Amino acid sequence: MAVLARTRRRVRSGRPWPESWVAAAFVAPAALVIVLIVLIPLGRALWMSVFDIRLTRPGVEPFVGLGNYLEQLTSGDFWAATWRALYFTVVSTTLELGFGMGLALLMDQPLRWRWLLRTLVILPWALPLLTQTGLLHSYEPFLSDSDLAMWMVIVADVWKLTPLVAILLLAGLQSIDREVVEVARVDGAGPWQVFRHILLPLLTPVILILLVLRTMEAFKVFDLIWIMTHGGPANSTQTIAIYAYQTAYQGFDFGRGAALGYLIALVIMVLAAVYLRLLGRTGQTM
Amino acid sequence: MRVLLYAGMVVALLVILAPFAWLIISSVAAPVDLLERPLKWIPAHITFDRFAELTFGGGGDENAEGFRAALVNSTIIAGAVTALSLVVGTPAAYAFARLRFPGRGWLILAFMATYMLPPIALILPLYQIMGALNLLDTRLALIVIYASFVTPFVIWIMRGYISSISSDLDDAARVDGASRLGVLWRVIIPISIPGLLSTALLAFLMAWDEFLYALIMTQTPAAKTLPVAINDFIGRHGLDFGLLATGGVIAALPPVVIAFVFQRYIVAGLASGGVKG
Numbered sequence: 001m002a003v004l005a006r007t008r009r010r011v012r013s014g015r016p017w018p019e020s021w022v023a024a025a026f027v028a029p030a031a032l033v034i035v036l037i038v039l040i041p042l043g044r045a046l047w048m049s050v051f052d053i054r055l056t057r058p059g060v061e062p063f064v065g066l067g068n069y070l071e072q073l074t075s076g077d078f079w080a081a082t083w084r085a086l087y088f089t090v091v092s093t094t095l096e097l098g099f100g101m102g103l104a105l106l107m108d109q110p111l112r113w114r115w116l117l118r119t120l121v122i123l124p125w126a127l128p129l130l131t132q133t134g135l136l137h138s139y140e141p142f143l144s145d146s147d148l149a150m151w152m153v154i155v156a157d158v159w160k161l162t163p164l165v166a167i168l169l170l171a172g173l174q175s176i177d178r179e180v181v182e183v184a185r186v187d188g189a190g191p192w193q194v195f196r197h198i199l200l201p202l203l204t205p206v207i208l209i210l211l212v213l214r215t216m217e218a219f220k221v222f223d224l225i226w227i228m229t230h231g232g233p234a235n236s237t238q239t240i241a242i243y244a245y246q247t248a249y250q251g252f253d254f255g256r257g258a259a260l261g262y263l264i265a266l267v268i269m270v271l272a273a274v275y276l277r278l279l280g281r282t283g284q285t286m
Numbered sequence: 287m288r289v290l291l292y293a294g295m296v297v298a299l300l301v302i303l304a305p306f307a308w309l310i311i312s313s314v315a316a317p318v319d320l321l322e323r324p325l326k327w328i329p330a331h332i333t334f335d336r337f338a339e340l341t342f343g344g345g346g347d348e349n350a351e352g353f354r355a356a357l358v359n360s361t362i363i364a365g366a367v368t369a370l371s372l373v374v375g376t377p378a379a380y381a382f383a384r385l386r387f388p389g390r391g392w393l394i395l396a397f398m399a400t401y402m403l404p405p406i407a408l409i410l411p412l413y414q415i416m417g418a419l420n421l422l423d424t425r426l427a428l429i430v431i432y433a434s435f436v437t438p439f440v441i442w443i444m445r446g447y448i449s450s451i452s453s454d455l456d457d458a459a460r461v462d463g464a465s466r467l468g469v470l471w472r473v474i475i476p477i478s479i480p481g482l483l484s485t486a487l488l489a490f491l492m493a494w495d496e497f498l499y500a501l502i503m504t505q506t507p508a509a510k511t512l513p514v515a516i517n518d519f520i521g522r523h524g525l526d527f528g529l530l531a532t533g534g535v536i537a538a539l540p541p542v543v544i545a546f547v548f549q550r551y552i553v554a555g556l557a558s559g560g561v562k563g
Contacts, residue, residue, distance in 0.1 A: 020387035022466045026377035027393065030437050033374055037412070037434035038400045044411035106294050117295055119549050120302055126545035127306070127538050128495045128513060159305065167553050191287075220404035223497040227517065241406045249502070254410050261407030272402045276395060 048258035055252035068259035078260075080235070081243035088150065088225075088239055089218040092157045096214055097207065099158065100165030105195070107166065108173050118170075121163045146236035153225050153237055157218070165210055172206035173199065205278075212275035216268050240264055309538075312531035313337070336532035349519060353533055355507035356515030360537075363425050363511060364493035367432040368486050374433070375440030376482070380470050382441065383448035384456065394445075401438035405498050413502055423505045431503070432493045439492065440485055447481035448474060484551035491541050512537045 017025075052064045072078045107118050176199065184194050222241040225231060231238035231246065238246070241264060248257025313336060315329035340353050381387070382394055412431060413422070421427040451474065459469045475482070497513040504510045510518075516533040545552060 017466075019385050019466075023381040023385040023387035023390070026381035026385070026466075026470075029374040030378040030397070030441060031393075033430070033433055033437050034397065034400050037430055038403065038408065041408045041411035041415060042403075044415070045407060048410060102294070103298060106291065106298060109291050111288075111291055111295060113295065117298060118553075119546070120299065122545045122549055122552060123306065123542060124302055126491060126541040128534070128541060159301070163302070171553070216402055220406065222406060223513075226501075227497065241404060244406045245498075248410055254414075258407075258410050261404070261410065264404045265407040268402055268404055269399065272399055276398070 045258045045261055048254055049262050051255050053253070053255040053258075055254065061255075064255070068256045069263065072256065072259060072263060077243065078240075081238050081240045084150070084237065085219055085221070085239035085241070088154060088157075088221060088237075089215055092154045092161075092218050093211065093214045095154070095158045096162050096165045097210060099162045100169055100210075101207075103162060103166035104169035104173055105199075107170050121166060123163075124160050125163045127160070146234050149229050149233055149237050153228055156228065157221070157224055160224075161214070161217075165214065168210055169203065169206060172203050176202050208278045209275065212271055212278060216271045216275070219271070220264060220268060309531050309534055312528060313535045315528065317528060336529055337536075340529075340532055340536060349529060352507050352510065352515050352518060353512075353536075356510050356512045357536070359425055359507075359509055360494055360512040361540075363428050363432065364490045366425075366429045367436050367493040368489045370429065370433045371436040371440045371489050372482065372486055375437045376444055376475070377470060378437075379441045379444035380448055380466075380474060382445045384453065385466070397438040397441055401435055401442065403435075405435075409499065409502055412499075416503060422503060423509045425509050427503050428496075428500060428509065428511065431499050432496060436489045436492055440489060443485045443488070444478070444481060447478055447485075451477055480551055483548065487544050487548050487552055490544065494541055 049068055050063060050065055051061045052067070053061045103121065107114060107121065180198060181194055184198055189197070220241050221239055222245065225237050225239060225242055226245070229237045231242040240260070244257055244260035244264060247253050247260055251257075311329060314332050314334060316331035316333045340350050342350075378397075382390065416422050416427045455473050455477070456469050459473050464472070495513065496511070497517075500511045500514045501517070504514055507515075512533075516530060516537060519530045519533060
């Protein structure tokens with residue numbers, strides 16, 4: 001209450017601003033950062049994507065319209081990289097949600113030493129990516145095998161992100177009214193039935209959100225793969241973001257690179273729209 | 287059943303901790319032991335030479351000097367990004383949580399959308415713009431770029447947090463004549479310290495760990511961050527796995543200590559932003 005008293009003494013002068021002015025003033029600094037660092041570059045990228053810009057050929061930048069886009073959409077390399085990104089996304093997201101659910105349920109059990117698990121679980125997520133993938137460098141032989149390389153990057157991703165999924169699912173579990181579970185138990189429901197018919201339906205909103213968020217993140221994966229394999233061996237881990245990077249910075253082809261960036265952003269935005277819809281449907285505001 | 291649960295817990299702990307153990311062992315194992323196949327868990331010889339090299343090694347030791355410069359750069363950049371994003375993001379989060387104004391709905395969407403944009407779509411123009419502004423290879427470039435995706439994250443988490451605070455407190459202060467800014471500064475921020483703390487930690491971790499922008503935007507020890515500096519270990523003299531592990535241990539220390547000490551706040555922060563949103 002002392003806080004309130006102080007506030008009262010301080011602020012007496014003048015009429016308050018209309019609410020929307022206050023809001024504008026509060027949002028403006030953040031909006032400025034976004035406009036300068038995101039919207040302007042985004043517009044510039046759109047501009048770049050309709051020209052044929054090669055750093056190896058300075059000064060000559062012919063307008064090609066949608067040429068860069070059409071070229072990508074008809075290119076085998078593009079679809080191969082998209083397919084790899086989808087494969088990575090589906091497998092890693094599925095494993096993360098599966099293991100994450102198991103881990104969340106485990107952390108929710110009244111076990112001794114549970115606090116230890118709850119405390120340590122966040123560590124993989126906090127460990128810098130480079131360090132973690134450095135670990136896998138000791139498995140160089142695996143990483144030079146095309147089939148295994150994709151699985152190794154998936155394992156690394158799952159190890160790092162399952163804890164995050166588990167923590168969010170645990171938060172969801174803890175918001176469930178325990179009496180419902182107790183009543184079901186008294187009525188003779190086994191653990192599987194409780195999970196299948198009570199917990200799972202109640203967790204559906206959280207699961208959907210995680211599903212979409214993880215899908216978006218996984219589809220644009222770059223750091224993890226670049227550090228571990230540079231997209232190799234023999235392009236076996238070249239996902240779409242790696243392909244875009246290599247086109248732009250190793251092929252010195254900024255026009256095509258910008259078009260690829262837009263194509264990736266387009267897919268992500270479609271997923272984002274799905275995400276926002278899901279949130280809307282589950283009755284939440286953001 | 288209980289036995290199974292405990293077994294599950296042990297397995298989970300092993301899976302979580304084994305890579306950490308591996309990393310630490312590799313960082314102190316003598317080079318001879320690292321070459322052995324299969325790798326042994328317990329190295330025959332233990333050496334702290336690499337820690338000494340990275341922390342004190344000087345006089346033309348490229349690895350050590352680059353690494354220490356990167357440690358300084360990463361600390362400054364992550365610290366500045368955290369401060370900037372919180373200062374800019376918290377008032378916006380408050381506005382989104384409490385105020386009614388035209389365009390509110392789509393503005394929230396716009397912020398969320400920028401958070402989700404893939405960096406690869408922005409990096410080419412940003413590279414050119416930073417080049418035109420003579421900001422390539424500077425800390426400032428990375429600070430503003432990181433702020434552009436950390437700020438929406440701050441807004442997202444803090445908006446959820448502020449929404450969960452009863453608006454009765456706001457109303458009481460308002461009735462007493464406090465301005466919105468007064469309410470934010472004297473009522474909301476003091477109550478939100480735990481939420482702000484967790485958001486700050488998450489923001490710091492995001493900036494500390496970023497790789498793609500740092501890889502493109504920095505070329506010299508003037509601005510290279512830890513992920514890039516450690517990545518250089520891989521390229522420079524072939525792969526010195528021991529040195530990589532040592533750099534990794536040092537780089538991992540701040541985030542891991544932060545996560546460990548403030549684990550409760552971080553989990554609560556993630557939960558309030560991610561689930562209740």
